Amino acid sequence: MNPTFPPIGERSSLIDDYIAGRELELTRASNGESERPRVMRDLYRVFDNREMTLAEVTWHQHRLHEWRRWSAVDMIDAIDVARLSHTDRVYLWNAGRAELTTKPGADRLSRLSDKECRLWQEQDPALAAVMQACGTWSRYWNEEEAYHETSFNRLAALVGMPQVDDETFIEFRKIFPDDDMLRTLTLLAVSEIVAATNYAGCARGASHPALKALFQQVSADEIQHMQYFASFARALIDSGKYHAKDALAVAFLFVREGGELYGSRRENVEDRGTHVNWWDTLDDGGEVDRPQTIEKQRGMIFTLVRQLTDIEVTSVDQLEEAWMDQVGC
Numbered sequence: 644m645n646p647t648f649p650p651i652g653e654r655s656s657l658i659d660d661y662i663a664g665r666e667l668e669l670t671r672a673s674n675g676e677s678e679r680p681r682v683m684r685d686l687y688r689v690f691d692n693r694e695m696t697l698a699e700v701t702w703h704q705h706r707l708h709e710w711r712r713w714s715a716v717d718m719i720d721a722i723d724v725a726r727l728s729h730t731d732r733v734y735l736w737n738a739g740r741a742e743l744t745t746k747p748g749a750d751r752l753s754r755l756s757d758k759e760c761r762l763w764q765e766q767d768p769a770l771a772a773v774m775q776a777c778g779t780w781s782r783y784w785n786e787e788e789a790y791h792e793t794s795f796n797r798l799a800a801l802v803g804m805p806q807v808d809d810e811t812f813i814e815f816r817k818i819f820p821d822d823d824m825l826r827t828l829t830l831l832a833v834s835e836i837v838a839a840t841n842y843a844g845c846a847r848g849a850s851h852p853a854l855k856a857l858f859q860q861v862s863a864d865e866i867q868h869m870q871y872f873a874s875f876a877r878a879l880i881d882s883g884k885y886h887a888k889d890a891l892a893v894a895f896l897f898v899r900e901g902g903e904l905y906g907s908r909r910e911n912v913e914d915r916g917t918h919v920n921w922w923d924t925l926d927d928g929g930e931v932d933r934p935q936t937i938e939k940q941r942g943m944i945f946t947l948v949r950q951l952t953d954i955e956v957t958s959v960d961q962l963e964e965a966w967m968d969q970v971g972c
């Protein structure tokens with residue numbers, strides 16, 4: 644496969660587009676087909692009104708997945724590893740480790756979705772279908788994340804960075820514990836926002852055009868994942884069985900002063916008991932700029948809040964107020 648990606652300049656506005664609430668263009672610009680598959684919205688209504696079956700929704704998911712495929716082998720081959728800078732190497736090493744924890748996240752989602760599907764089957768068949776659609780999509784998510792993990796770890800090895808030893812690999816594969824499904828989906832959507840902005844930052848800082856293109860591609864994948872998580876989370880709230888306050892609580896946990904978004908400015912990697920977030924710190928000897936952009940992340944999280952709850956917030960204080968209002972409901 645020969646990937647033909649649009650120039651970086653045309654691809655770098657996904658984050659700003661999302662904050663501004665514009666329709667996201669996540670497809671390959673070279674594909675001339677008129678009907679572009681997009682992340683489906685309004686899923687609860689679609690199932691509740693019996694507008695589509697699970698098999699039809701699955702085909703839609705599959706089309707979008709296939710439409711957006713790219714070759715890790717070709718993208719790595721296009722990079723002259725001898726020319727990569729110290730910053731490039733640090734970003735690759737950290738990104739490869741960060742991506743190792745995605746597979747257990749996807750494995751957990753797959754299991755949790757099926758469990759929830761069976762719990763709701765009698766009481767709310769449309770909600771059960773949403774859960775099953777989520778579990779089915781998790782296989783595409785898992786596969787797409789495999790491209791990120793393997794590309795970054797392969798490149799880190801090619802530039803001579805220390806290899807991930809088997810003990811670390813197995814440690815990072817620990818399955819995450821189960822939580823409430825709406826909290827889980829909101830947390831995953833926010834994690835994708837953090838990843839997307841981190842990789843956009845890596846792309847800006849990368850010295851080699853083909854490496855910039857790889858970081859841009861991965862960032863666009865993460866935004867697509869965020870859109871899926873947002874769609875499933877919204878469907879849960881639309882069902883009336885899950886409460887918006889739980890989504891607001893997770894969003895607030897990240898954006899509050901000193902919250903999760905500030906991870907990479909902390910002194911040490913934070914041990915959360917079940918998994919390690921390598922973006923909490925960069926192992927760089929203090930020489931490399933952090934790729935994070937907190938304001939962009941906050942802006943995207945405020946958009947996410949609107950997408951999930953129809954509640955408009957533009958500041959941390961407003962988000963806290965909205966959350967407290969919902970808790971009082």
Ligand SMILES: [Fe+2]
Pocket residue numbers: 742745788791792838865
């Ligand atoms: Fe990823």
Ligand SMILES: [Fe+2]
Pocket residue numbers: 788835838864865868
């Ligand atoms: Fe992702």
